[in-house]
Structures are given as structure tokens and as C-alpha cells.
Amino acid sequence: MTRLQTILAAEILYNPAIATTKLSIILLYRRLFPVRTFVIILWCVFAFVAAYSTTAAMVNLLQCLPIGADWDPNITPKCVNLDVELIILSSINVVTDVTILCLPMPLIWRLQTSRVRKLQVSGAFLLGGL
Amino acid sequence: MSLPQSAILYQEEHLDDNKKPNLIIASAICLSAAYIAVSLRFLSRRVARNPLGADDYTILVALFFTSIFVIMVLIGVHYGLGRHLILVTNGAAFGKAGFPFALLLKSQSNI
Numbered sequence: 713m714t715r716l717q718t719i720l721a722a723e724i725l726y727n728p729a730i731a732t733t734k735l736s737i738i739l740l741y742r743r744l745f746p747v748r749t750f751v752i753i754l755w756c757v758f759a760f761v762a763a764y765s766t767t768a769a770m771v772n773l774l775q776c777l778p779i780g781a782d783w784d785p786n787i788t789p790k791c792v793n794l795d796v797e798l799i800i801l802s803s804i805n806v807v808t809d810v811t812i813l814c815l816p817m818p819l820i821w822r823l824q825t826s827r828v829r830k831l832q833v834s835g836a837f838l839l840g841g842l
Numbered sequence: 843m844s845l846p847q848s849a850i851l852y853q854e855e856h857l858d859d860n861k862k863p864n865l866i867i868a869s870a871i872c873l874s875a876a877y878i879a880v881s882l883r884f885l886s887r888r889v890a891r892n893p894l895g896a897d898d899y900t901i902l903v904a905l906f907f908t909s910i911f912v913i914m915v916l917i918g919v920h921y922g923l924g925r926h927l928i929l930v931t932n933g934a935a936f937g938k939a940g941f942p943f944a945l946l947l948k949s950q951s952n953i
Contacts, residue, residue, distance in 0.1 A: 722914035729911045732904035739897035 724772045730805060731765030737812055737840060745819050757815070761808055768801050813841050865919050873912045880905050 738758045742751055776791040820833050880901055887894060 718914050718917045722911055722918060725907060725911045725914060729904060729907035732900055732907055736897045736900035736904055739895065739900055743895050743897055 720772075724769050727765045727769040727772065731761055734761050734808060734812055738815075741816055745816065747819070750815075750819060754815070757808070757811060761812075764804060764808065768804075771797065771801070809841075813838060862919050865915065869912045869915055873909065876905060876908055 735758060738754050738761070742754050745751075771792075775794065775797060816837055817834060820830055820837070823830060823833070883901065884894075884898065887898065
């Protein structure tokens with residue numbers, strides 16, 4: 713397998729790897745906070761992340777045509793604007809990350825415990841930002 | 843995709859730059875951390891005697907995809923990822939497939 717193919721494959725595989733991690737976090741929230749309104753919001757974010765990652769993987773596969781299977785060096789590929797594509801895909805990823813991090817915060821603040829406890833629990837959840 | 847003259851000069855001066863060990867070590871540390879985290883997660887489920895839920899199965903799938911991703915990067919390193927872009931001998935094909943990575947890493951091709 714040539715290097716170019718592994719790089720393209722890695723780039724495509726990046727999307728489900730990141731997306732399944734986020735989906736796992738969302739499912740964890742659903743397990744911890746079975747509050748009806750919150751669960752509805754969670755399913756919305758879940759659907760968005762799932763749909764977005766499939767789309768992003770498709771874009772990465774089809775960003776240059778003729779499709780990646782053609783490694784003939786004599787044919788110049790026709791690509792989308794790769795600068796813009798990279799920036800947009802990464803920023804949407806970051807936005808979903810931040811959204812998922814901030815989702816449980818309102819619920820934690822409303823817990824009936826001491827302020828210190830709330831800060832500790834928030835810290836534990838925010839560790840997911842790593 | 844064409845490099846500006848300043849970039850070409852820079853890469854010629856630094857022809858011996860080698861980011862391969864950086865890539866390998868970073869990949870190894872991050873993947874190990876991920877495996878440790880998932881193991882601790884399952885251990886804590888067992889200690890608290892909680893049933894395994896959908897989130898646990900999803901994280902196993904995520905770990906699988908992440909492992910494959912890191913293995914792909916390591917294969918790329920084996921084939922030349924981590925050296926300078928001007929060492930690429932096959933410009934058209936590289937630009938087609940490697941451009942997104944080229945933004946983050948310098949690369950070499952011997953195809």
C-alpha cells in the first residue's frame with residue numbers, strides 16, 4: 713500500500729474516530745441525566761454529529777476527482793478549494809466539541825449540593841476537553 | 843498547489859529536518875493514554891457493579907477507529923511522512939492525496 717493511499721485513508725478515518733468519541737460522551741450524558749428536555753437536546757446533538765461526520769468523511773473521500781483510487785501521476789486532479797475545506801471542517805468539529813462540553817453545565821449548577829462539589833463535578837466533566 | 847519561493851528556500855536549507863520521531867512518540871503516547879482511559883472506564887463500571895450501556899459499546903467502537911487511524915499515520919511515517927515537501931518526486935499525485943496532511947506536516951514521497 714503506498715504512502716498516499718495511507719494518508720488519504722487516515723484522513724477519511726479521522727472522521728468516524730472523532731465522531732464516535734463524541735457520540736459516546738453524549739450517550740454517557742443521557743445515562744447520567746435522564747431528564748426529558750435534556751435528552752431531547754442530546755438526541756438533536758447526536759443526530760447532528762452523526763450526520764456531520766458522515767458528510768465530512770464523504771467530502772474527504774471526494775475532495776479530489778478522479779477519485780483517490782486513481783494514482784496515475786499524469787492526470788492532474790480537479791479538487792475543491794482545499795484551504796477553505798480544511799478550515800470549515802475543523803471549525804465545525806471544534807464547535808461541536810465545545811457544545812458537548814458545555815451541555816451538562818446548567819444541569820450541574822442546579823444540583824442540590826455545595827458549591828465546592830459543583831466545581832469538582834464540573835471539572836471532572838470539563839476534563840473531556842482534553 | 844505551488845510553494846512560494848520563500849518556502850522552497852527554507853525547505854532547501856532545512857533539508858535534513860526530520861519530524862518522524864516526533865510523530866511516532868506523539869502517536870504512541872496518545873494511543874496509550876486512550877487505551878488506559880478506556881480500561882479504567884470499564885474497570886470503574888465493574889467496581890461500581892453498573893451494567894454496560896450504549897456509551898460503553900460506542901467507546902469501544904471509537905477506540906477501534908482511533909487505533910486504525912493512528913496505525914495509518916504510522917504506516918505513512920514509514921513511507922516518508924515527516925520529511926520536507928520539496929523532496930516529493932510526484933507532485934500531482936501528492937497534491938491530490940496528501941495536501942491536507944501537508945498543511946500540518948512536511949512530507950516526502952518516493953513513489
